[in-house]
Amino acid sequence: MYVAVKGGEAAIDNAHRLLADRRRGDRSVPALTLDQITEQLSIGVDRVMSEGSLYDRRLAALAIKQARGDLIEAIFLVRAYRTTLPRFGHSEPVDTGAMLVERRVSACYKDLPGGQLLGPTFDYTHRLLDEELEGDPLVETGALRGGDQEPVMRVADILGQEGLIEDDGFIDPAAEPGDINQTPTEFPMSRAMRLQSLSRGDEGFLLALGYSTQRGYARSHPFVGEVRIGEVDVEVFMPELGFAVPVGRVQVTECQMVNQFKGSAKAPPQFTRGYGLVFGQSERKAMAMSLCDRALRAEELGEDLVAAPQDQEFVLSHCDNVQATGFVEHLKLPHYVDFQAELGLVRTMRSEYEQRTGEAVLETREAAE
Amino acid sequence: MLNEATALEGGFSDPVLNAQSVFRAVMDAMAKPATVVEVDAVVTPPAPLGRAAGAVACALIDADTPFWLDASLAEHAALRAWLAFHTGAREMATCSDVAFALVGAPATMPPLDRFAQGTQEYPDRSATLILQVPSLEGGAPLTFEGPGIRDRVVLAPRGLPRDLAFQWKANRKRFPRGVDLILTTGDAIACLPRSVRLVEMEG
Amino acid sequence: MEIKADQTARQDRMAILARCSTERLSALWATLGLQPRHTPLRGPEAGLVMLRGRVGGTGEPFNVGEATVTRASVKLEDGSVGHAMALGRDHAKVQLSAVIDALCRNAETAARIDAELIQPMRRELDQADETRRQQTAATRVDFFTMVRGED
Numbered sequence: 001m002y003v004a005v006k007g008g009e010a011a012i013d014n015a016h017r018l019l020a021d022r023r024r025g026d027r028s029v030p031a032l033t034l035d036q037i038t039e040q041l042s043i044g045v046d047r048v049m050s051e052g053s054l055y056d057r058r059l060a061a062l063a064i065k066q067a068r069g070d071l072i073e074a075i076f077l078v079r080a081y082r083t084t085l086p087r088f089g090h091s092e093p094v095d096t097g098a099m100l101v102e103r104r105v106s107a108c109y110k111d112l113p114g115g116q117l118l119g120p121t122f123d124y125t126h127r128l129l130d131e132e133l134e135g136d137p138l139v140e141t142g143a144l145r146g147g148d149q150e151p152v153m154r155v156a157d158i159l160g161q162e163g164l165i166e167d168d169g170f171i172d173p174a175a176e177p178g179d180i181n182q183t184p185t186e187f188p189m190s191r192a193m194r195l196q197s198l199s200r201g202d203e204g205f206l207l208a209l210g211y212s213t214q215r216g217y218a219r220s221h222p223f224v225g226e227v228r229i230g231e232v233d234v235e236v237f238m239p240e241l242g243f244a245v246p247v248g249r250v251q252v253t254e255c256q257m258v259n260q261f262k263g264s265a266k267a268p269p270q271f272t273r274g275y276g277l278v279f280g281q282s283e284r285k286a287m288a289m290s291l292c293d294r295a296l297r298a299e300e301l302g303e304d305l306v307a308a309p310q311d312q313e314f315v316l317s318h319c320d321n322v323q324a325t326g327f328v329e330h331l332k333l334p335h336y337v338d339f340q341a342e343l344g345l346v347r348t349m350r351s352e353y354e355q356r357t358g359e360a361v362l363e364t365r366e367a368a369e
Numbered sequence: 370m371l372n373e374a375t376a377l378e379g380g381f382s383d384p385v386l387n388a389q390s391v392f393r394a395v396m397d398a399m400a401k402p403a404t405v406v407e408v409d410a411v412v413t414p415p416a417p418l419g420r421a422a423g424a425v426a427c428a429l430i431d432a433d434t435p436f437w438l439d440a441s442l443a444e445h446a447a448l449r450a451w452l453a454f455h456t457g458a459r460e461m462a463t464c465s466d467v468a469f470a471l472v473g474a475p476a477t478m479p480p481l482d483r484f485a486q487g488t489q490e491y492p493d494r495s496a497t498l499i500l501q502v503p504s505l506e507g508g509a510p511l512t513f514e515g516p517g518i519r520d521r522v523v524l525a526p527r528g529l530p531r532d533l534a535f536q537w538k539a540n541r542k543r544f545p546r547g548v549d550l551i552l553t554t555g556d557a558i559a560c561l562p563r564s565v566r567l568v569e570m571e572g
Numbered sequence: 573m574e575i576k577a578d579q580t581a582r583q584d585r586m587a588i589l590a591r592c593s594t595e596r597l598s599a600l601w602a603t604l605g606l607q608p609r610h611t612p613l614r615g616p617e618a619g620l621v622m623l624r625g626r627v628g629g630t631g632e633p634f635n636v637g638e639a640t641v642t643r644a645s646v647k648l649e650d651g652s653v654g655h656a657m658a659l660g661r662d663h664a665k666v667q668l669s670a671v672i673d674a675l676c677r678n679a680e681t682a683a684r685i686d687a688e689l690i691q692p693m694r695r696e697l698d699q700a701d702e703t704r705r706q707q708t709a710a711t712r713v714d715f716f717t718m719v720r721g722e723d
Contacts, residue, residue: 086384086431087431087432087433088432088457089432089457090432182433184491239453239454239457239459240377240450240453240454
């Protein structure tokens with residue numbers, strides 16, 4: 001039986017009105033501006049861009065404001081918005097080697113061409129709350145250091161010179177990478193599509209999975225080959241012009257995780273790599289992504305599948321926080337009819353159970369007499 | 370030398386609203402198969418593409434849907450430039466893998482089974498063929514029945530392949546796979562989704 | 573040869589126009605005193621491009637995620653056509669960029685626009701890049717050896 005009920009319209013309207021009221025909060029406190037959010041909460045903005053899978057700082061800031069700082073809700077808003085825009089095409093692959101680097105560190109080499117560039121990092125801070133920030137203290141601009149700067153060489157290229165690390169493989173110029181927005185999910189998934197899925201995956205989920213690989217679930221002996229953050233040029237091929245047009249720059253974070261690999265029937269002992277590339281300044285996410293990418297290559301490299309991070313279906317079906325929150329949170333929506341059916345079922349089972357135990361008690365008594 | 374501006378003029382003036390109104394017309398025509406529907410065709414494509422065919426192309430084809438042109442259309446450079454500019458889609462040299470085909474001379478077009486038919490799991494991965502015909506009336510009458518048609522409906526387009534009845538039967542047999550047709554002429558369209566059956570009339 | 577050089581000049585110009593701020597572009601444009609009549613061929617309209625990276629940094633392309641872009645194409649009275657596309661959703665900037673691209677089809681106007689609009693903006697953008705490069709360089713670690721173990 002299906003029972004349709006109606007109601008709650010006024011309640012919903014008033015709930016929305018109350019939400020708007022609570023979002024605004026105390027009216028004597030000035031309203032947040034989007035500029036304040038993009039400038040001063042930029043890493044939150046970057047997370048919304050990366051997991052919302054849409055590079056647009058202002059839209060991400062608006063989403064954060066509308067979601068009252070709930071980043072997963074903000075990501076949901078951005079994902080919804082992007083479906084309203086037509087897609088004009090795709091960019092040429094960005095060249096992270098030509099990045100205008102703001103930060104680049106390597107855990108493998110101390111002295112490497114380009115050097116260790118710390119950039120605007122939280123590392124080496126003492127994680128002590130700074131009470132000065134309760135106010136608006138005068139802040140100096142970054143120090144300058146002139147002179148010639150060497151190009152910031154990729155760590156993969158340094159290791160590659162010795163032949164001890166896998167290269168990125170043969171590139172088929174005609175191959176089009178699949179797009180998880182447009183193709184139904186099928187496993188096994190190509191590495192290109194896995195990376196797309198991971199790049200917009202939930203930071204917390206990937207962090208936990210990456211952590212588990214360090215603790216022994218699908219252990220992969222990782223070293224940070226390098227992490228780099230900076231701006232890359234974006235070019236889009238315009239058919240009406242017949243050439244690629246530069247359309248601006250985006251900030252990305254890239255992580256090359258280098259993993260010791262003892263070799264298998266499929267590959268000789270060498271270093272292998274896990275890769276992470278995400279929008280904005282999102283170092284933790286890029287690192288977690290590269291750990292997960294490496295773990296998901298287990299089958300390709302002939303490793304034993306022993307843990308969840310190596311299981312494509314487990315990782316890729318659960319890393320999207322919009323899907324996850326949708327399914328978890330839908331549980332609070334009315335399931336009145338479903339529950340009535342369950343109630344009936346449990347009542348029946350209970351009465352059968354009581355009848356059975358009643359009979360059993362009776363039998364025991366009879367036996368005792 | 371092709372005049373750059375003329376090759377680019379004549380697209381949707383208001384892309385969102387224009388595309389929506391054309392989409393609505395196509396949807397109606399698909400829901401009422403073999404019925405002639407007027408399209409508010411607000412585009413002026415280069416010859417020999419007609420207004421309705423151009424409008425349908427602008428509304429449906431985009432960067433994610435590669436298309437193919439039959440020889441009668443492909444020989445017009447201005448038309449190809451116009452389609453590339455207004456749809457942003459890639460034109461493919463062969464017809465077997467495209468989402469859309471624009472056909473200027475349906476009478477001599479490749480057989481329907483040469484286009485993408487979709488798969489049993491994903492029948493939507495099939496081609497939609499936009500056929501520009503000289504007229505939607507005055508040809509040999511074809512009688513259809515099926516979902517969206519009360520009893521029967523007759524359409525008599527001119528310029529279709531001679532063996533269309535035979536090909537359509539085969540297309541229908543592949544259901545849920547198969548291609549869908551959008552017939553266009555002037556400002557009008559009529560659709561033949563794969564779900565309609567061609568009724569064989571005696572005599 | 574000439575066509576190739578022409579294309580490079582056009583790409584360079586487009587790169588600067590795409591990166592500049594609307595305020596700066598409008599200010600410099602106003603000093604040029606050009607007011608060409610133009611009709612839109614397409615847009616300006618906002619949409620998406622899928623940004624691609626490469627597997628491992630240099631391998632096969634993969635889709636990272638989308639970015640908002642705005643594009644516009646215009647036609648001037650003399651028939652010159654101009655195109656523009658830039659990240660973000662700034663319709664006015666992209667429309668003006670398309671007009672500038674169309675004007676630059678004329679070599680004389682292009683020379684003037686390059687000298688009075690593109691070059692100043694390029695210098696400012698390069699200066700901003702240099703400042704950032706130097707700020708990053710200031711965070712470079714200079715290692716020095718404290719104690720060496722016994723040999």
